Amino acid sequence: MDQHLPLTRSGAFEEIPATGGVDTLFPELPPAGMRPVEVTVALPGRPCAMHLVVAEEDAAAAFSLAFRACAGVEEFEITARQFRG
DSSP: OOOOSSSSOOSSSOOOOOOTOOSSSOOOOTTOOSSSEEEEEETTEEEEEEEEEEEGGGGHHHHHHHHHHHHSSSOOOEEEEOOOO
């Protein structure tokens, strides 16, 4: 059996040709709401006092947890952004 795809084809593609272990050009994205998000808390003199990585749909709960953890602290910074690994 020939392992190469033909340059022309008489009909429409009805099957997905085997890639032979070749990586795709773009990585698959996770389903909506499941992309990783990082929530961090910075305090003066401590660049990262808390670091959470959660699914996108749980980001609000993680932000709330970080905000409650800072109760009584005078100065803090909470950031939320897409997790880049």
